[in-house]
Amino acid sequence: MHILVLALKSILNRKFTIALTIFSIALSIMLLLGVERLRNDARESFAHTISGTDLIVGARSGPVQLLLYSVFRIGNPTNNVSWESYEEIRKQPLVAWTVPLSLGDSHRGFRVLGTSIDYFRHYHYGDEQALEFAMGAAFADVYDAVIGADVAQELNYNLGQEIVLAHGTGDVSFVQHDDKPFRIVGILNKTGTPVDRTVHVSLEGIEAIHAGWENGVPRSGFQIDAEQTRQMNLKPKTITAALVGLKSRLAAFRIQRFINEYPEEPLLAVLPGVALQELWDTMAIAQKALLAISILVVLVGISGMMTAILTSLNERRREMAVLRSVGARPWHIFVLFVGEAGVVMSIAAVTGVAALYVTQLIARPIIQTQLGLFLPIHSPSAHEYMLIGAAIGAGLLVGLIPAYRAYRFSLADGMTIRL
Numbered sequence: 001m002h003i004l005v006l007a008l009k010s011i012l013n014r015k016f017t018i019a020l021t022i023f024s025i026a027l028s029i030m031l032l033l034g035v036e037r038l039r040n041d042a043r044e045s046f047a048h049t050i051s052g053t054d055l056i057v058g059a060r061s062g063p064v065q066l067l068l069y070s071v072f073r074i075g076n077p078t079n080n081v082s083w084e085s086y087e088e089i090r091k092q093p094l095v096a097w098t099v100p101l102s103l104g105d106s107h108r109g110f111r112v113l114g115t116s117i118d119y120f121r122h123y124h125y126g127d128e129q130a131l132e133f134a135m136g137a138a139f140a141d142v143y144d145a146v147i148g149a150d151v152a153q154e155l156n157y158n159l160g161q162e163i164v165l166a167h168g169t170g171d172v173s174f175v176q177h178d179d180k181p182f183r184i185v186g187i188l189n190k191t192g193t194p195v196d197r198t199v200h201v202s203l204e205g206i207e208a209i210h211a212g213w214e215n216g217v218p219r220s221g222f223q224i225d226a227e228q229t230r231q232m233n234l235k236p237k238t239i240t241a242a243l244v245g246l247k248s249r250l251a252a253f254r255i256q257r258f259i260n261e262y263p264e265e266p267l268l269a270v271l272p273g274v275a276l277q278e279l280w281d282t283m284a285i286a287q288k289a290l291l292a293i294s295i296l297v298v299l300v301g302i303s304g305m306m307t308a309i310l311t312s313l314n315e316r317r318r319e320m321a322v323l324r325s326v327g328a329r330p331w332h333i334f335v336l337f338v339g340e341a342g343v344v345m346s347i348a349a350v351t352g353v354a355a356l357y358v359t360q361l362i363a364r365p366i367i368q369t370q371l372g373l374f375l376p377i378h379s380p381s382a383h384e385y386m387l388i389g390a391a392i393g394a395g396l397l398v399g400l401i402p403a404y405r406a407y408r409f410s411l412a413d414g415m416t417i418r419l
Contacts, residue, residue: 010340021305022348028301029352029391032294033384034359039287040383041375043280046072049193050243050272052124054252057081057089057259058241060266064282067275070101070241073111073194077103080238085265089244092258094251097122099243102206102236105165105177110151112165112199114206114236120146122245125193135159136186139202142230145182146200149190159184163199165209177209180226192376204234244269302395305344309337309402320406334403341399345392353380353388 050071058066059079068074090098099122102114113119120131120138136159139146147157157163161184167175182201190196208229224232246252252271259269280287320333357377364375380388 010336017308018344021301021308022344022351024304025298025301025345025348025391025395026351026355028294028298029349029388030355030359032291032298032387032391033353033356033380035290035294036384036387037356037360038375039291040381045192045375046276046279048126050123050125052122052128052245053243053272054246054249055244055256055259055269056241056272056275057086057244057267057269060268063268063270063275064279066241066268066270067272067279069103070243071194071272073103073113073198077240080240081242081267082238082265083236085262085267086239086242088262088264089242089255089259092255094247094255095244096247097245099123100203100236100239101241101243102203102238103240105167105206105209107151107163107165107199108155110148110197110199111194112201112206114201114203114239116203119200123195123243125191125195129191131191131195132189134187134189136184139185139200139205141183141185142202142204142208142234143180143182143226144185144202144205146186146188147184148188148196148198148200150196151199152187157184157187159187165199165201179223180209180229203236203239207234207236208232298391299394301348302345302391302398305341305395306398306401309340309399310405333406337403337406338396338399341395341403342392345395348395349388349392 056066056070058070059077059081061078065075065078069077086098086100089095097118099119100114100116103111105112105114117138124130133146134149134152136146145163151157162181163184164176164178164181167177182205188195208226211224211229211232211234244255246255256269256271259267360375360377364377367375
């Protein structure tokens with residue numbers, strides 16, 4: 001204990017140099033833990049975005065692409081699914097429920113989702129948690145809208161307000177559906193999923209705002225007002241995708257085969273869990289590369305600590321000699337240097353973890369806004385503690401090198417005056 005106190009005093013005597021060393025190691029530990037936490041929390045966030053859905057159906061593309069645009073509102077579909085095909089899938093005896101999804105519009109940078117009332121009954125997230133309303137209720141009129149928690153918070157919306165949808169999914173749109181405003185009738189509780197950043201309207205509402213359009217653009221000189229649209233047949237011709245729940249999960253592969261081999265048009269049905277695994281397999285190389293870079297950065301920081309201690313070793317020979325002259329044994333000198341390395345690594349680890357939480361507090365809303373990912377703030381996991389322990393252990397091992405050199409310095413060598 002006396003040796004460790006002496007090591008701490010020695011560090012304080014060289015506080016500027018040691019502070020720089022601690023700063024570099026703390027940054028490297030923060031990077032290592034940040035990459036690991038982002039990888040694990042992002043995977044957990046993705047996995048909890050949808051549950052209780054057996055199949056996702058869309059136009060034939062790739063499983064990951066279908067999952068991204070239908071569930072995470074990332075990207076756009078290659079094609080749509082005809083309403084007739086959707087009805088055929090819905091009528092299958094093994095299908096318990098279906099939820100149609102229609103994408104392609106936005107509101108001030110937030111995606112607009114056209115769907116049916118069944119969406120609020122059957123869409124689940126996390127551990128089979130259902131959607132709940134913080135205020136209001138589901139849409140009942142053509143021009144009703146239900147917004148997610150983030151939409152309400154960021155745009156300061158409340159029940160009864162009117163909003164205008166825009167054509168397209170970009171942050172800026174030059175085509176506004178301002179002749180057919182929607183009224184907010186419900187605000188959902190926060191879910192930590194892309195639902196929070198979505199404006200939900202009925203399929204009829206999507207058809208209504210595009211009445212009089214042709215090939216994705218409004219027909220010149222042809223406009224139908226909101227009241228006239230109510231009298232029209234607003235049955236959709238196409239949808240973007242559909243969520244499917246089955247009466248028995250054992251029938252998943254049978255229905256999937258039926259959809260994938262559907263003769264009327266090219267369709268794709270994917271199991272959400274399998275598509276998620278494929279997504280992470282695609283990202284595995286990048287994840288491993290980031291982890292390897294983080295480990296290398298930690299090793300560079302530890303090497304910097306060793307360099308700092310070795311650099312000061314020559315200047316501290318007289319200090320070692322004085323300690324030996326007052327009774328310190330060679331192993332005391334050895335423990336002193338190892339203790340210094342341990343104190344530096346421990347302070348750096350605590351600083352790195354604190355910096356990680358500060359960074360996470362700042363970056364979490366940005367990540368949620370830009371990517372729709374909810375990254376919870378939680379205490380370090382067992383794996384993160386293992387990484388911190390490994391970093392401290394590596395620092396102690398590196399500290400053995402200057403400790404061994406100091407151990408070999410003799411009293412006579414320390415007292416010798418070199419010219």
